[in-house]
Amino acid sequence: MISPDVSVPAAPAEESGQRSAAFLGRTALIYALRIGALAAFLAVWETASRAGLVDPLFASSPSLIVAKLAEMIGDGSIWPHVAATASVTAAGFGLAVLVGVPIGILMGRSELINATVEPFVAALYASPQVAFLPLLIIWLGIGFTSKVALVFIGSVIIMIINTETGVAQVDPRLIETARSFTASERQILAKIVLPAALPIILAGMRLAIGRALVMVVVAEIYASNRGLGYLIFQAGGMYDTAQVFVGVGILAAAGVSLTALLRALERWLAPWQVDARQSG
Amino acid sequence: MIDIREVSHRYAARDGSGEYWALRGVTLKIENGTFVSLLGPSGCGKTTLLRIANGLIRPSRGEVWIDGKRVTGPSADRAMVFQEFNLLPWRTARRNVEMPLEVLGVGAARRREISAERLAQVGLAKFAGFYPHQLSGGMKQRVGLARALAIDPSYLFMDEPFGALDPQIREMMQIELMKLWDQEGSLPGPSAPAAAGVSSARKTVLFVTHSVDEAVFLSDRVIMLGTQPGRVIADLAIDLPRPRWADDEALKRSPAFIAYRNDIWHMLKRELHQSLEAHANSA
Numbered sequence: 001m002i003s004p005d006v007s008v009p010a011a012p013a014e015e016s017g018q019r020s021a022a023f024l025g026r027t028a029l030i031y032a033l034r035i036g037a038l039a040a041f042l043a044v045w046e047t048a049s050r051a052g053l054v055d056p057l058f059a060s061s062p063s064l065i066v067a068k069l070a071e072m073i074g075d076g077s078i079w080p081h082v083a084a085t086a087s088v089t090a091a092g093f094g095l096a097v098l099v100g101v102p103i104g105i106l107m108g109r110s111e112l113i114n115a116t117v118e119p120f121v122a123a124l125y126a127s128p129q130v131a132f133l134p135l136l137i138i139w140l141g142i143g144f145t146s147k148v149a150l151v152f153i154g155s156v157i158i159m160i161i162n163t164e165t166g167v168a169q170v171d172p173r174l175i176e177t178a179r180s181f182t183a184s185e186r187q188i189l190a191k192i193v194l195p196a197a198l199p200i201i202l203a204g205m206r207l208a209i210g211r212a213l214v215m216v217v218v219a220e221i222y223a224s225n226r227g228l229g230y231l232i233f234q235a236g237g238m239y240d241t242a243q244v245f246v247g248v249g250i251l252a253a254a255g256v257s258l259t260a261l262l263r264a265l266e267r268w269l270a271p272w273q274v275d276a277r278q279s280g
Numbered sequence: 281m282i283d284i285r286e287v288s289h290r291y292a293a294r295d296g297s298g299e300y301w302a303l304r305g306v307t308l309k310i311e312n313g314t315f316v317s318l319l320g321p322s323g324c325g326k327t328t329l330l331r332i333a334n335g336l337i338r339p340s341r342g343e344v345w346i347d348g349k350r351v352t353g354p355s356a357d358r359a360m361v362f363q364e365f366n367l368l369p370w371r372t373a374r375r376n377v378e379m380p381l382e383v384l385g386v387g388a389a390r391r392r393e394i395s396a397e398r399l400a401q402v403g404l405a406k407f408a409g410f411y412p413h414q415l416s417g418g419m420k421q422r423v424g425l426a427r428a429l430a431i432d433p434s435y436l437f438m439d440e441p442f443g444a445l446d447p448q449i450r451e452m453m454q455i456e457l458m459k460l461w462d463q464e465g466s467l468p469g470p471s472a473p474a475a476a477g478v479s480s481a482r483k484t485v486l487f488v489t490h491s492v493d494e495a496v497f498l499s500d501r502v503i504m505l506g507t508q509p510g511r512v513i514a515d516l517a518i519d520l521p522r523p524r525w526a527d528d529e530a531l532k533r534s535p536a537f538i539a540y541r542n543d544i545w546h547m548l549k550r551e552l553h554q555s556l557e558a559h560a561n562s563a
Contacts, residue, residue, distance in 0.1 A: 177366040180336055181380035181431070182354045191379065195370045270370065 060241040065249065068242040082250065084227040085216055088144065092151025093212040100156040100208075101201060104163020109193070114164070125157045130218050137223055147219035147227075154215035155208035162204025166197030199270040206262045213255050282310040282333055282435070282484065287342035288509075289328055301509035302328045306342070308503065308512065312434070313482040315461065317495035317502045319544070321552065325510025326488045327439055333486060334358055334437045346435070356384055359428035363440040365420040367412040367427075373399060374408040377426045384431065398426040401460065418449040425457070438487045442494070451528075454497055458525040461485065492548070496540045497524060497532065504544065506551045508559070514547050516540070 042062045048054045049061035056064060072078035107114040107121075133150050140146040170193050178192050220229025228247045235243035289303040302325040310316050318326040331337040333344050335351045335358070344351040346358075359380070367376045377395040386394070399408050402422035412420055421441060428436060442450040464482050489495050495502045499518050506513040518540055524531050531537055 171366075173362065173364060173366045174368060176336065177360070177362060178379070178383070180334060180354050180358075180360040180437075181383050182356050183383045187383050191382065192368070195368070198370075 056241075057239060058241060060245055064242040065245045068240075069246045069249075072243075072246060078246075078250075080226055081228050081231045081247075084224070085220065085229065085251075086254075088147045088151060088219070088227065089209075089212050089216045091144075092148045092215070093155050093209060095148070095152050096155035096159050096208060096212070097205060099152075100159025100204075101163050104160045104201075105167050105189070105193070105197075107160070107164040108167025108170075108197070109189075114168075121157060121160055124153070125161065129154045129157070130215070133219060133222055142223045146223065147216065150219045151212045151215040155212045158208040158211055159201075159204050162207070163197065163201050166200030166204075167193055169200070170196040199266060202262060202266040202269065206259050206266075209258045209262065210255055213251055217251065281312055281347065282308070282486065283345040284308040284310075284329075284333060285343045285345065287329070287332055287339045287344065289325065289332060289337070290340040303332075303339070304509035304511050306505075306510070306512055308515075310484065310486065310501075312347075312484050314500045315482075315485045315487065315498055317487045317489055317499040318505060319489055319492065319495045319502050319548075320505035320510070321490060321507055321548070323510075324505040324507045326490075326505050328510070329505070330437050330439055330486060330488050334360055334435075336360070356380075356431055357433050358435040358437060359431055359433040361421070361424050361428045361436065361438040361441045363443045365412070365417075365424045365444070367420055367423055369412050372409050372411055373404060373415065373423045373426075376412070376423055377430050380427060380431045394430050395426070398429050399423075401429065402426045402456070416449075417445050418453060421445065421453065425460075429460075434483060436483045436485045438485060440488050440490070443489070450494075454494060455525045455528055458498065458523065462523050462525070492541055492544050493532070496520075496537060496544065497528070502540075502544060504547060504551070507555055513551050514544075516544065 045059070046062050049056045049059060049064075069078075103117070107117055129150070132153060133146070136146040136149045140149055174192050174196065175188055178188050183191065216227070217229035217232070220227035221233040224230045228251055232244050232247035235241070235247065285307055287303055287306045288301060290299050290301050292299045306329060318329060320326050328337065332339045333346075333351070335344075335353045335355060338352075346355075367373075368379065371379065374392075374395045377398055378391045381391045381394060396405070396408065399405055402425055404419060404422050404426065407415065407419060412423070415423065421444075424441070442453050445453060461482060487495075487498060496518055502514075502516045502518060503512060504514040504516070505511065520531065520534075520536055520540070
């Protein structure tokens with residue numbers, strides 16, 4: 001019975017189709033340029049190494065690194081290291097999310113809890129968390145647990161701070177709206193606070209995964225006989241620069257792909273945020 | 281009936297220098313099935329009074345009783361429409377309308393049915409899958425209205441619902457609100473189809489505005505509030521024929537409409553002068 005407003009948005013599907021065509025063209029160009037830059041860098045590196053401009057013993061070369069990687073995959077010697085690093089990272093990061101998100105929610109929802117806990121979180125954030133490793137080893141021994149603990153300490157702080165920020169920034173008018181429709185505290189948390197804070201929590205996970213990888217490498221260099229950190233450290237000691245680059249390359253690839261995965265998750269779980277940003 | 285008894289409300293000043301009375305000794309009785317506007321300049325406490333009547337805010341003093349029960353918090357029989365729409369940006373129009381139904385534990389199939397009916401009622405059947413940022417201001421407020429109607433409340437609390445809209449859209453929304461309200465009076469609500477004993481009476485609407493024309497056009501009764509402290513300064517019955525949407529332009533040109541409008545303007549101006557003088561004397 002009621003006619004829609006005069007200012008109906010003109011067929012949004014069509015509009016975004018046009019936008020995404022131009023957007024795709026630009027994206028393709030950017031990727032082509034990136035791949036070109038990488039290829040040029042590798043070519044210069046390879047040539048310089050072969051021509052003797054740089055000492056392959058120090059600088060290695062792309063072909064030597066690929067050969068090393070193929071060898072380590074061929075004899076299977078790479079897998080225990082990858083598995084060790086992956087399991088420590090997954091356990092430490094997973095725990096950090098499971099513990100950090102609830103603490104962040106409590107801090108964001110209660111001023112009293114926030115005021116109590118905030119100085120400790122800030123102190124832990126400001127301190128070099130790597131320095132806890134010797135203590136962790138004394139308490140937990142050299143092994144899986146102490147490394148997981150270090151990864152956990154490094155990434156849980158980031159999860160707490162981001163979750164707290166996300167929860168504290170939830171528009172109070174939306175909470176009032178839910179209350180006016182008789183929502184309980186629990187329902188407000190589930191239907192308003194968590195969805196509203198989700199983009200910032202996911203951004204926190206993206207930052208935390210980077211920190212987790214730094215922590216796992218440090219822990220493995222210092223206290224391990226397995227893992228990519230250990231592999232890099234051992235190879236460095238023996239001037240096996242190709243193997244150093246294999247380890248670094250795998251870690252970098254893991255970091256980039258996990259971050260991309262979390263970005264994709266963000267886009268999937270919080271499409272309104274991405275959309276609203278694009279349409280300005 | 282909404283029975284507001286000697287309600288006063290006090291806010292602490294932001295700088296901690298003391299407190300001020302947003303409302304002082306407000307007593308009102310609002311009959312069921314009537315459309316009542318709370319009209320006044322900004323700072324008169326009309327929004328605070330609306331929230332107190334709804335149960336969102338507890339008054340510092342006094343009580344509100346609705347249908348013989350003391351108001352201690354929000355209720356599923358009362359719904360609110362907000363000036364800034366307050367839609368959840370991560371939900372489509374349909375899922376925004378369903379939010380209060382989820383809160384009340386209504387099943388998914390029934391929720392879907394109700395949201396479809398309510399969106400159709402406000403003319404947004406085709407926009408159910410749109411997100412708020414894809415909708416215009418007027419359309420957002422239609423969603424806000426559909427959301428409030430979803431729980432089929434007996435009481436509708438509207439907090440300057442059209443205050444954020446362009447003037448033309450605002451007038452259109454007023455007319456459509458009148459149509460909806462008249463419909464509610466003649467048809468059983470869609471979420472309570474033909475159930476025995478379901479009242480098909482018009483909803484009681486408490487409508488906050490600072491537009492004199494809007495208040496006169498919509499209301500059975502206009503309650504004017506003054507500032508410092510917020511209190512009732514006049515209470516005027518608007519005896520204009522209904523339906524008012526049939527020929528709204530003729531109604532707005534009619535001598536009766538213009539007379540109400542001028543009376544109210546006059547009272548508001550006098551109140552403003554008095555409060556300015558009082559302010560000057562005390563300073």
